[in-house]
Amino acid sequence: MDDNLRREIILENYKEPYNRGLIDDENYSKINSRSDSCIDNLDFEMMINNDIISDIRFDGEACAISTSAASILIKELVGKKVDDALQILNNYKNMINEKSYDKELLGELIVYDEIYKQPNRKNCALLPSNAIDKLIGRLKK
Amino acid sequence: MNREDFPMLKSNIVYFDNGATTLKPQCVIDVMNKYYLEHTSNIHRGDYDASIITNKLYDNTRNIIGSFINADPDCCVFTSGSTMSLNMVVFGYMKKHLKAGDEVLLNKSEHASNILPWIKLSEEIGIIIKYVPLNSDYSLTIDNIKKCVTEKTKVISLAHISNVVGDVRDIETIGEFCSQNNIIFNVDGAQSVPHIMVDFKESNIDFLSFSAHKMCGPTGVGVLVGKRNLLENMDPILYGGGMNNYFEEDNSYELKSIPTRLEAGTPPIAGVIGMGEAIKYLDKIGMDKIHQYEKQLKQYFLDKVKDISNLIIYNKDSDSGIVSFNIDGVFAQDLAIYLNHYNIYVRAGNHCTKMLKDDIGINNTVRASFYFYNNYEDVDRLVEALKNSRDIFKIIL
Numbered sequence: 001m002d003d004n005l006r007r008e009i010i011l012e013n014y015k016e017p018y019n020r021g022l023i024d025d026e027n028y029s030k031i032n033s034r035s036d037s038c039i040d041n042l043d044f045e046m047m048i049n050n051d052i053i054s055d056i057r058f059d060g061e062a063c064a065i066s067t068s069a070a071s072i073l074i075k076e077l078v079g080k081k082v083d084d085a086l087q088i089l090n091n092y093k094n095m096i097n098e099k100s101y102d103k104e105l106l107g108e109l110i111v112y113d114e115i116y117k118q119p120n121r122k123n124c125a126l127l128p129s130n131a132i133d134k135l136i137g138r139l140k141k
Numbered sequence: 142m143n144r145e146d147f148p149m150l151k152s153n154i155v156y157f158d159n160g161a162t163t164l165k166p167q168c169v170i171d172v173m174n175k176y177y178l179e180h181t182s183n184i185h186r187g188d189y190d191a192s193i194i195t196n197k198l199y200d201n202t203r204n205i206i207g208s209f210i211n212a213d214p215d216c217c218v219f220t221s222g223s224t225m226s227l228n229m230v231v232f233g234y235m236k237k238h239l240k241a242g243d244e245v246l247l248n249k250s251e252h253a254s255n256i257l258p259w260i261k262l263s264e265e266i267g268i269i270i271k272y273v274p275l276n277s278d279y280s281l282t283i284d285n286i287k288k289c290v291t292e293k294t295k296v297i298s299l300a301h302i303s304n305v306v307g308d309v310r311d312i313e314t315i316g317e318f319c320s321q322n323n324i325i326f327n328v329d330g331a332q333s334v335p336h337i338m339v340d341f342k343e344s345n346i347d348f349l350s351f352s353a354h355k356m357c358g359p360t361g362v363g364v365l366v367g368k369r370n371l372l373e374n375m376d377p378i379l380y381g382g383g384m385n386n387y388f389e390e391d392n393s394y395e396l397k398s399i400p401t402r403l404e405a406g407t408p409p410i411a412g413v414i415g416m417g418e419a420i421k422y423l424d425k426i427g428m429d430k431i432h433q434y435e436k437q438l439k440q441y442f443l444d445k446v447k448d449i450s451n452l453i454i455y456n457k458d459s460d461s462g463i464v465s466f467n468i469d470g471v472f473a474q475d476l477a478i479y480l481n482h483y484n485i486y487v488r489a490g491n492h493c494t495k496m497l498k499d500d501i502g503i504n505n506t507v508r509a510s511f512y513f514y515n516n517y518e519d520v521d522r523l524v525e526a527l528k529n530s531r532d533i534f535k536i537i538l
Contacts, residue, residue: 007538039474039490039505061504063474064538121478 006111009072014064017071019057019078028055029139033131035123040066042128046135051082056132065112065121070128072108082136089133096125142434142513143426155485155519160304160332160463160492160510162354165415166422169357172198173415183407185383199410202417203400209420210334210349212341212366218400219408222363223331224254225378226350229365229403230327231258234348234375235296241267245296246289248273248281249496250303255329256496259298269293275500278458280308283315296325301333305492305501305508306456307463309337316345325371331355336435336461336512338428341366353412358419362412365403372399379405431513435462438511438520445524452527455501462511465492468530473505479533480507483526 022030028045040062047055056074073092077085092109094101098116106113115125144150146166156164182192184199207214220226239245245259249272259270273289276282286297297319302309312328319326327348333339334349335356341349348371352363367375377384377396384405388394396402423431439462446452451469468476477489487509491498498504509523 007534010538011534041504061472063472063478064534067472 010068013068013071065124157509159512172418173411176411205417218365218403222352223350226365243295244293253493279306298327300329307459307461309460320345337432353416358416359412362409381405465506
């Protein structure tokens with residue numbers, strides 16, 4: 001991907017993130033996610049209806065990578081069936097962790113395909129996906 | 142000053158993370174290597190040549206510390222660092238001597254190590270923690286402290302220099318006030334002992350904690366200095382070898398006298414020897430000279446960044462070499478990552494002062510903390526990078 005386009009997508013999602021702002025509704029399940037290795041600190045809320053992720057929201061303070069990844073992940077996951085969402089999440093994590101992954105499943109998340117070049121930022125990219133993963137796990141139980 | 146003494150500075154880095162830890166001069170590395178290469182041995186009870194050398198160096202470190210901060214050498218306890226020292230004060234001394242309802246004065250710009258142990262003690266025995274309000278420039282003054290003192294105030298606990306704001310607290314006056322009012326004065330010297338002259342006796346300090354690694358020494362070792370009668374009435378946090386005279390089947394035991402009683406187990410011997418060398422090294426340069434020079438560096442930085450309109454500095458007026466700042470609209474960690482691109486090492490975060498957000502209104506800052514081995518070119522490089530920060534996302538993304 002062209003570097004300028006990549007930067008543009010990340011910045012757009014950093015400066016005006018999708019679904020930023022929590023709505024304190026008891027139908028949502030909530031989780032706080034912060035990293036041991038950096039200062040990212042995000043809260044997530046999620047609602048699943050009839051096995052479909054009907055909404056995810058987030059808020060907090062985090063770096064450009066973490067915030068934009070939260071925004072793009074939410075765009076990619078809302079409206080998906082839970083199992084499909086898990087597949088997208090796993091595929092995304094595989095990409096960040098330098099394992100084999102399916103480009104077709106990524107959508108805009110492909111902008112993070114070179115994050116492995118900055119190992120200290122992998123955790124930033126994984127913070128939102130790990131949080132959403134945990135929320136799904138909790139709701140599936 | 143003295144840049145040639147620091148092997149790390151031979152690479153092209155600007156090291157401004159001295160509030161977190163400092164670089165080590167060759168002489169400190171040498172004495173520690175010498176211990177490992179030539180006279181490795183445990184302390185005490187050794188009857189062979191290597192152990193005699195080790196013991197002499199180890200024991201002499203107390204004398205070096207004592208004369209550096211004006212304290213009795215046998216009232217200087219080796220610990221693993223400031224965090225352990227502060228925990229020893231709270232759980233070894235205060236837990237035994239305070240009772241429910243007793244008040245301890247803290248403030249919101251203290252490091253976690255001088256807040257969390259107190260919160261835990263409050264949970265355990267019901268002491269009351271009161272936070273002295275900070276001034277509009279986030280500094281802590283004796284006037285505000287006095288306003289919070291009641292007849293129940295038993296302890297005032299504070300950092301001599303706070304690690305984000307960098308204000309130098311007037312410990313002489315506060316110490317005198319404490320001693321007149323029968324209040325225990327507990328000082329976290331982690332950010333001050335490395336940078337400024339500290340006089341334990343003259344300042345009426347009851348307990349003083351500091352870490353070697355923030356003053357050119359090794360990690361994993363530090364000091365708790367206490368008044369003799371307080372240390373003698375402190376319970377050890379750790380029990381084991383080296384600190385007892387005897388123990389018997391009927392549960393009777395006798396502990397050694399201070400400071401050994403408070404130093405169970407094999408200590409970080411190389412660390413203690415390295416710490417002694419580091420203190421000798423700083424003493425030779427002169428603490429007043431170090432403090433003056435750091436203030437000059439900070440002033441030089443402030444003068445140079447005057448025209449950077451999107452730079453927010455939170456502690457222009459504080460009297461130490463610590464500068465906390467943000468670029469408007471940029472997350473602190475993104476700024477730190479950007480500066481790393483120019484080999485400028487700073488720290489981003491809340492710097493373990495998680496409550497300061499209540500007063501300062503933001504969670505995270507970038508902190509550049511200067512030391513004597515930084516020079517004006519280092520500051521120029523930081524200023525230049527900050528001036529060009531409109532390119533930040535081109536560089537970090």
